[in-house]
Amino acid sequence: MTETAEILTTKVDLPGLMKVLGHNLYSTPSVAIRELVQNAHDSIGRRRLEDAADFEPRIIVRPDPANGQLIIEDSGAGLTRDEIVRYLATVGTGYTGRLRDAGRDEGLIGYFGLGFLSAFFVSRKVELFTTSYQSPDVGWCFSSAGGERYSLEAVPARAVGTKVVLTLNETFRSLGDPRVCGDLLRKYCCLLREPVHLDDADSAPINRPPPPWRLQEALPTVRRTRIEFDFVARFERRFEPICTLPLRGDGPARGLLWVQDGFTYGTTDNRNVSVFVRGMLVSRDARELLPAWAGFCGGVIEADSLTPTASREDLQRDSTYEAVAAQVAETLVSGLAALPREQPAAWRRVLMRHNESLLGAAVADDRLFELLADQLKVPTSEGELTMPVLRQRSKGRIHVSMGEGSGYEEVLFRAMQMPVVTGTRYGALPFCGLHVERRGGEVVRLGTKQGDATLFDPVSVSPAVQARLDALLGREGQAVVPTRFAPAELPVVLVPDREAALKRRIEQDEADKRITTALLGLARLYTARIDGEVVARLYVNLDSPVIDRLLHDDGPAERQAAVVVRAFADLLTDRREGLVEVDAAAAFAGLTTALMALIGAPTTAKG
Known part of the structure; x- marks a missing residue:
C-alpha cells in the first residue's frame, strides 16, 4: 500500500x-x-x-x-x-x-x-x-x-x-x-x-409434555412406548410408527427415530426429519441426516451444538452436522438389529412393508446385510423368495433377468421349474451379487453373452448342419446357435442381446440430449466392445426330437414344422425386449398355415 x-x-x-x-x-x-x-x-x-x-x-x-x-x-x-x-x-x-x-x-x-x-x-x-x-x-x-x-x-x-x-x-x-x-x-x-x-397464563402450556428423551423417571415399557408413539404423531402426519428407536451413542444429539408403517418401494423417499436447536425448530426437512436408504424412516433430533444459518431455517453442513448424521445412522442400524430379539412382531411388519427398500439398505451396510441376508425376499418369476430358498431351488446358481418384461427366461425356466430373479427391480441384482460373494454360489445375468454361455453351451456342428438350421430357422440380424439344454421338449429359445440393445440406445441421437457428455463418453467406452450386428440369438436344442427330425428329413412336413417352430420362438419373445421386432400377426398366420398343411386341410380366409 x-x-x-x-x-x-x-x-x-x-x-x-x-x-x-x-x-x-x-x-x-x-x-x-x-x-x-x-x-x-x-x-x-x-x-x-x-x-x-x-x-x-x-x-x-x-x-x-x-x-x-x-x-x-x-x-x-x-x-x-x-x-x-x-x-x-x-x-x-x-x-x-x-x-x-x-x-x-x-x-x-x-x-x-x-x-x-x-x-x-x-x-x-x-x-x-x-x-x-x-x-x-x-x-x-x-x-x-x-x-x-x-x-x-x-x-x-x-x-x-x-x-x-x-x-x-x-x-x-x-x-x-x-x-x-x-x-x-x-x-x-x-x-x-x-x-x-x-391467550393467557392459566391455559395449559403448548410445549408440554416434554419430549420422551427428557423424561427422568423409569417407566414401564408399554407406557414409554405409548408416550413415544404419541410424540411421533405430532410430527408424522402421513404414517403411523411401527416402532421407535431412541437416539443412541455418545454423539452430540438426542432424539427419537421411527420406522413408518406405509408400504415403500426402492425409490420411495418418505424421510421426515425435524431438527431443534436449543429447543427451537430450525428445520422440518432435514432428511439428509438420515441415510439415503432409510426412505421409510422419520425422526425428531435435538442438538444444541448444530449451527443454524442466520435465518435459522437451515443448518450449516459442518463437522457437527456430519457427527449427528453418523449418530443417526448408527442408531438405525443397531436399532433394526435389535428388533428381531426385542420386538419380533414389529420386525415382521418392517420386513413385510419395507422389503424392497431394505434390499438397498443391506447392500449399503455390512451389519444390515448380516441381519437381513436370509430374511429379505427377492422378486422372481415364481414370486418373492428368500435367498436360502432361491439357492436351493437353483442349485446355487442365481439366474437374474435384466429384461423389462417376461421373455424367454419365463418360458425356459418355467419348463426347468427354476425361478429367475427380476433384476430390474430395486436392489435385487446388487443384493444377490453380495449374497453370492459372502455365501458362495454364482450369479448368472441372462441376456448377456457371458450369462447365456452358462445356459447354452455352443455345440460344434458341420457346415452343412449349420447351413440347414440357418435356412430353416434363421432371420436377418439373428444368429442361429446349435446347443443342448433341458428340457428336451423345448426345441428353440430366442434370446435378445441386451448388450446390443444398450449399444443402440446409447448411440441414438436422442440419448445425447439426456446424457451428459462425460457419462455418454464412459458409456460408449463400454459399448464400443459390443458387436451390435447380432441383435438376438436363436438357440437350437439338438436334444429336441423335433430338431433331430428337421435335420434328418427334408420333406414338406418338416418344412412346415420348421415354420411352426420359428413361429413358436417369435410368439414367446417379449416385444419390449432388446431390438427384436416380432410381427405377431405374421407369426400367427404362418403358424396357422403350417398347422393346416400338416393336418392336410385347406386354409380358408373368413371375411
Whole structure:
C-alpha cells in the first residue's frame, strides 16, 4: 500500500439493508412468531443468570383478530433504555450473543441480533413495552413503523419483562388468528423448556409434555412406548410408527427415530426429519441426516451444538452436522438389529412393508446385510423368495433377468421349474451379487453373452448342419446357435442381446440430449466392445426330437414344422425386449398355415 492511499469506511444503505433483512432473510412470515418467542425465551434465561430474585417464568402469546394484532409477553429480564438503543435498535448486535460468547448461555437460543427484524416483515407498526429488573420503577416504550426510525419514551413501569405488540399488515392478519397462531406455536416451540401459553397464563402450556428423551423417571415399557408413539404423531402426519428407536451413542444429539408403517418401494423417499436447536425448530426437512436408504424412516433430533444459518431455517453442513448424521445412522442400524430379539412382531411388519427398500439398505451396510441376508425376499418369476430358498431351488446358481418384461427366461425356466430373479427391480441384482460373494454360489445375468454361455453351451456342428438350421430357422440380424439344454421338449429359445440393445440406445441421437457428455463418453467406452450386428440369438436344442427330425428329413412336413417352430420362438419373445421386432400377426398366420398343411386341410380366409 502506498503512502497516498486513502483509508475509507464502508457505508451502509440502511433503508436498503432493512428491506433485505426484514423482507428477504426469512422464507415465510410465520417465522416472526418463532423469532419473537425465542427472544422472550432468551430474556427469561438472561433473568435467571443475572437476577437473584425469584420469579415465575412464562411466555404468553395473545392473538387479537378483532384489532389485527399479535401480542407476545414475557416475564424475562426486560430492557433498560441503554439496552434498547444498543441492542434492540442496532442491527446485528444482540445481548444474547454477547452472553453466549462469554460462555454464559444456559440454553439461550439467539445469537445474530437479527430476530427482532422479523417483526417488521409482518407488521405496519411494532411497539415494545419493557421494564428491566435493573430498574423496576421505570418503563420504556419503543415504537417503529418499518424499522428505519423509532421513537423511545419513558412510560409507567409494568411488571418486569417485555410486551411486544404487532399491528399486522393486512397481508399477514392470519397470524392474529388463534387457530393459526396456536398451530405455529406447537410447530416451532414444542420443545422449548420455558412454558409457552396461548391467550393467557392459566391455559395449559403448548410445549408440554416434554419430549420422551427428557423424561427422568423409569417407566414401564408399554407406557414409554405409548408416550413415544404419541410424540411421533405430532410430527408424522402421513404414517403411523411401527416402532421407535431412541437416539443412541455418545454423539452430540438426542432424539427419537421411527420406522413408518406405509408400504415403500426402492425409490420411495418418505424421510421426515425435524431438527431443534436449543429447543427451537430450525428445520422440518432435514432428511439428509438420515441415510439415503432409510426412505421409510422419520425422526425428531435435538442438538444444541448444530449451527443454524442466520435465518435459522437451515443448518450449516459442518463437522457437527456430519457427527449427528453418523449418530443417526448408527442408531438405525443397531436399532433394526435389535428388533428381531426385542420386538419380533414389529420386525415382521418392517420386513413385510419395507422389503424392497431394505434390499438397498443391506447392500449399503455390512451389519444390515448380516441381519437381513436370509430374511429379505427377492422378486422372481415364481414370486418373492428368500435367498436360502432361491439357492436351493437353483442349485446355487442365481439366474437374474435384466429384461423389462417376461421373455424367454419365463418360458425356459418355467419348463426347468427354476425361478429367475427380476433384476430390474430395486436392489435385487446388487443384493444377490453380495449374497453370492459372502455365501458362495454364482450369479448368472441372462441376456448377456457371458450369462447365456452358462445356459447354452455352443455345440460344434458341420457346415452343412449349420447351413440347414440357418435356412430353416434363421432371420436377418439373428444368429442361429446349435446347443443342448433341458428340457428336451423345448426345441428353440430366442434370446435378445441386451448388450446390443444398450449399444443402440446409447448411440441414438436422442440419448445425447439426456446424457451428459462425460457419462455418454464412459458409456460408449463400454459399448464400443459390443458387436451390435447380432441383435438376438436363436438357440437350437439338438436334444429336441423335433430338431433331430428337421435335420434328418427334408420333406414338406418338416418344412412346415420348421415354420411352426420359428413361429413358436417369435410368439414367446417379449416385444419390449432388446431390438427384436416380432410381427405377431405374421407369426400367427404362418403358424396357422403350417398347422393346416400338416393336418392336410385347406386354409380358408373368413371375411
